[in-house]
Amino acid sequence: MDFQRAGVRLQVVLGHLNRPSAPAIVTHPVSAAAPPASCYPQQFRYTLDNNVLSLEQRQFYEENGFLVIKKLVSDEDIERFRAEFERICRKEVDAPGMIVMRDVAIAKLNCELSEKVVSKVQDFQENKELFSYCSLPEVLKYVECFTGPNIMAMHTMLINKPSDTGKKTSRHPLHQDLHYFPFRPSNRIVCAWTAMEHIDRNNGCLVVLPGTHKGSLKPHGYPKWEGGVNKMYHGILDYKQDNNRVHLVMEKGDTVFFHPLLIHGSGRNKTQGFRKAISCHYASSDCHYIDVKGTSQENIEDEVKEFAERHHGLGSGIELKDIWMFRSRSVKGERINL
Numbered sequence: 484m485d486f487q488r489a490g491v492r493l494q495v496v497l498g499h500l501n502r503p504s505a506p507a508i509v510t511h512p513v514s515a516a517a518p519p520a521s522c523y524p525q526q527f528r529y530t531l532d533n534n535v536l537s538l539e540q541r542q543f544y545e546e547n548g549f550l551v552i553k554k555l556v557s558d559e560d561i562e563r564f565r566a567e568f569e570r571i572c573r574k575e576v577d578a579p580g581m582i583v584m585r586d587v588a589i590a591k592l593n594c595e596l597s598e599k600v601v602s603k604v605q606d607f608q609e610n611k612e613l614f615s616y617c618s619l620p621e622v623l624k625y626v627e628c629f630t631g632p633n634i635m636a637m638h639t640m641l642i643n644k645p646s647d648t649g650k651k652t653s654r655h656p657l658h659q660d661l662h663y664f665p666f667r668p669s670n671r672i673v674c675a676w677t678a679m680e681h682i683d684r685n686n687g688c689l690v691v692l693p694g695t696h697k698g699s700l701k702p703h704g705y706p707k708w709e710g711g712v713n714k715m716y717h718g719i720l721d722y723k724q725d726n727n728r729v730h731l732v733m734e735k736g737d738t739v740f741f742h743p744l745l746i747h748g749s750g751r752n753k754t755q756g757f758r759k760a761i762s763c764h765y766a767s768s769d770c771h772y773i774d775v776k777g778t779s780q781e782n783i784e785d786e787v788k789e790f791a792e793r794h795h796g797l798g799s800g801i802e803l804k805d806i807w808m809f810r811s812r813s814v815k816g817e818r819i820n821l
């Protein structure tokens with residue numbers, strides 16, 4: 484098949500990879516002329532028929548568990564999110580439920596809240612400006628390929644990876660996001676993660692292990708790092724150094740969509756500046772909650788519950804499910820189970 488003629492612009496970026504044969508495509512939004520992947524009779528597990536992804540894009544996600552779309556979010560929108568983040572750091576705006584986190588290496592220094600000490604803003608569903616990221620039509624158009632038409636925004640983050648202090652705490656250990664989620668099925672959950680500036684190995688880009696979305700959920704816990712680990716940054720317990728990592732080099736506005744079982748993390752920020760990304764985890768509202776008691780997810784449930792009791796004054800009778808129902812928001816279609 485002639486993809487040039489079909490109007491599909493594919494760019495193979497092998498230069499960005501740590502092993503020459505690793506599979507990674509970076510694609511631009513598909514033009515209207517491209518034949519939809521649903522034209523081809525084939526079995527797909529991880530993507531849905533909806534005429535948005537090209538055959539190449541679908542096959543890539545099916546095989547690898549992630550897909551990068553270049554320049555999906557405009558500079559203008561990203562600058563809006565950056566400005567709002569700065570206002571949050573200056574305490575000019577707040578929102579119910581929003582968590583402002585510092586890196587563990589500086590948390591005990593008790594310095595004044597500023598952009599220089601905030602490593603992450605989480606649960607910004609009540610902040611109109613930041614939450615507008617989650618409803619961007621250009622993002623939802625792709626999300627729908629994984630979740631279907633009834634879309635819930637389940638979890639939101641703006642990550643401001645700080646310059647590493649030398650303790651390597653700016654790393655995010657390799658993990659599967661499903662560890663944090665008490666809902667299923669996993670194939671109807673997807674993360675959208677947008678680079679807010681140029682991101683590469685120097686400032687701690689996202690690292691993925693392609694194809695790991697085909698495996699199962701692994702047990703997670705805190706890695707035994709000498710310099711410390713950030714609260715709730717669990718990693719896979721069977722971490723091996725000789726894994727086939729692929730470093731995702733991204734430009735401002737580039738967006739990666741990835742499966743919640745895909746093993747990923749990020750390295751140290753070796754620069755003096757910050758590394759910003761904004762993300763949302765989406766799920767089909769048709770998903771259902773599960774009880775994680777007696778599973779490998781029980782350890783994170785206990786931590787989240789303890790946090791909710793302390794910060795939101797919720798009683799000890801609450802379940803993890805209630806916390807998720809409370810903070811999730813419908814962004815498209817109908818709200819069903821979640």
Ligand SMILES: CC(C)CC(=O)SCCNC(=O)CCNC(=O)[C@H](O)C(C)(C)COP(=O)(O)OP(=O)(O)OC[C@H]1O[C@@H](n2cnc3c(N)ncnc32)[C@H](O)[C@@H]1OP(=O)(O)O
Nearest residue numbers: 582584585586587590591638660663712713714715716790
């Ligand atoms: C897929 C997705 C879900 C993946 C993820 O999101 S992974 C990360 C998930 N993280 C979270 O959900 C947020 C966790 N955050 C929290 O629990 C809180 O914000 C804390 C980190 C504990 C900070 O609590 P807060 O009360 O706001 O702050 P305080 O300044 O009073 O500190 C209370 C005690 O916590 C310590 N602390 C602060 N920041 C961190 C940190 N980054 N890592 C580890 N410990 C930290 C702080 O030193 C203090 O300790 P003590 O003085 O009590 O010993």
Ligand SMILES: Nc1ncnc2c1ncn2[C@@H]1O[C@H](COP(=O)(O)OP(=O)(O)OP(=O)(O)O)[C@@H](O)[C@H]1O
Nearest residue numbers: 654655656657684690706718719722748749750751
């Ligand atoms: N014990 C561990 N458990 C889970 N993940 C880990 C563990 N140790 C390292 N990682 C993760 O593996 C990835 C690579 O780790 P590494 O220490 O090589 O990163 P780095 O040195 O910061 O980056 P680079 O390799 O680009 O120099 C990072 O995402 C890191 O967070």
Ligand SMILES: O=C(O)CCC(=O)C(=O)O
Nearest residue numbers: 642655660747748749760
């Ligand atoms: O932005 C990063 O460094 C990775 C964040 C991440 O994977 C997470 O918070 O689940």
Ligand SMILES: [Fe+2]
Nearest residue numbers: 658659660747
């Ligand atoms: Fe993650």
Ligand SMILES: [Mg+2]
Nearest residue numbers: 684724750751
């Ligand atoms: Mg290294």
